[in-house]
Amino acid sequence: MSESVKTGLLAAYVKLLRPLVRILLRHGVTYAEFSEVVKTSFVTSAAKEFRVPGKKMSKARIAIVTGLTRKEVQRLSSIDQEEQFKLKTNLNRITRVLSGWHTDPDYTGPYGVPLEIRYDSDIPNDVTFVRLVQQYSGDMTPRAMLDELLRVKSVIETDHNWFKVLRRTYVPEALAPDALERLGIGVHDYVQTMEVNMQKTRPGAGLFERFVAPEMGLREKDLPEFDEYIRERCQALLEEIDNWLSKKELPDLEKGDKALRTGIGIFHFVSEKDDEVKNIRELLEDRSLP
Numbered sequence: 679m680s681e682s683v684k685t686g687l688l689a690a691y692v693k694l695l696r697p698l699v700r701i702l703l704r705h706g707v708t709y710a711e712f713s714e715v716v717k718t719s720f721v722t723s724a725a726k727e728f729r730v731p732g733k734k735m736s737k738a739r740i741a742i743v744t745g746l747t748r749k750e751v752q753r754l755s756s757i758d759q760e761e762q763f764k765l766k767t768n769l770n771r772i773t774r775v776l777s778g779w780h781t782d783p784d785y786t787g788p789y790g791v792p793l794e795i796r797y798d799s800d801i802p803n804d805v806t807f808v809r810l811v812q813q814y815s816g817d818m819t820p821r822a823m824l825d826e827l828l829r830v831k832s833v834i835e836t837d838h839n840w841f842k843v844l845r846r847t848y849v850p851e852a853l854a855p856d857a858l859e860r861l862g863i864g865v866h867d868y869v870q871t872m873e874v875n876m877q878k879t880r881p882g883a884g885l886f887e888r889f890v891a892p893e894m895g896l897r898e899k900d901l902p903e904f905d906e907y908i909r910e911r912c913q914a915l916l917e918e919i920d921n922w923l924s925k926k927e928l929p930d931l932e933k934g935d936k937a938l939r940t941g942i943g944i945f946h947f948v949s950e951k952d953d954e955v956k957n958i959r960e961l962l963e964d965r966s967l968p
């Protein structure tokens with residue numbers, strides 16, 4: 679790799695890390711703690727992605743590729759990182775329940791409008807919230823699911839034991855395990871798309887990834903109108919895509935189908951027009967710090 683490419687990559691990572699580091703600092707995570715995560719990522723990525731065909735990836739070669747010492751690689755490889763950093767969340771299960779309520783013909787009426795449903799019923803195969811959760815949530819209890827959906831106001835009780843869904847999306851509260859999972863998945867998926875596209879060999883290859891932004895910026899007073907516009911349009915687009923996906927046949931692993939994790943994400947970004955990265959010396963001088 680040429681020095682100019684390396685310099686450009688590191689400069690890009692400075693900008694990439696700024697919002698991530700702000701989140702860490704805001705919640706008391708130190709550099710020492712974060713550095714353990716970074717080292718683990720270096721070792722894991724080297725072991726999985728940089729093997730020599732036909733050869734087992736050795737700790738010595740991982741040390742060469744990552745720049746860590748063999749002793750450090752040995753220490754990190756002996757820690758069960760999957761368990762150490764694993765967060766048990768309900769994000770996927772809650773999302774499946776809301777999606778099922780909006781797309782499953784059993785739970786939608788004319789024109790695809792979600793039905794109001796009762797919590798439970800003695801009638802076999804009756805359309806109920808309990809049945810919905812059992813179909814789409816795995817082992818999460820219906821009561822726990824309902825309590826969470828009521829808490830975040832995705833669902834309301836319209837009459838005793840009857841419930842109406844208000845939103846198709848589940849946005850967990852800040853710092854909840856679900857919010858942390860959302861952060862990890864969202865950033866990972868977007869950066870992975872960028873990684874794929876950096877390696878494409880011809881126009882039209884790679885994955886779809888586009889930005890739309892006014893070259894000279896937008897007047898601050900126009901931001902609320904823009905926010906309302908994109909919420910409406912993007913939500914409609916995502917629901918259209920979700921409806922298309924819900925009609926596809928599920929992978930049958932027993933028949934040899936290969937299941938791929940795929941999807942699309944849309945996000946709205948806002949920052950100061952001149953929010954450029956300064957070097958540390960300039961930042962300290964701006965704040966009159968020694």
